[in-house]
Amino acid sequence: MLKDHMFEFYFDQMNELVFLAEVKNQHLYYKKMNKAAAKLVRCQGEAGMRL
Numbered sequence: 001m002l003k004d005h006m007f008e009f010y011f012d013q014m015n016e017l018v019f020l021a022e023v024k025n026q027h028l029y030y031k032k033m034n035k036a037a038a039k040l041v042r043c044q045g046e047a048g049m050r051l
Contacts, residue, residue: 012034019032019051030050
């Protein structure tokens with residue numbers, strides 16, 4: 001559980017754009033994006049949204 005909290009902290013603190021995605025039926029879907037990426041694409045990066 002501590003690892004998850006540490007991951008979330010560093011993930012959101014990164015200045016680089018970070019997108020976590022998964023492939024479903026040959027399409028990419030957002031799993032999560034950090035704050036820098038959400039700011040650039042002007043959305044909250046809702047899980048399940050198609051790339």
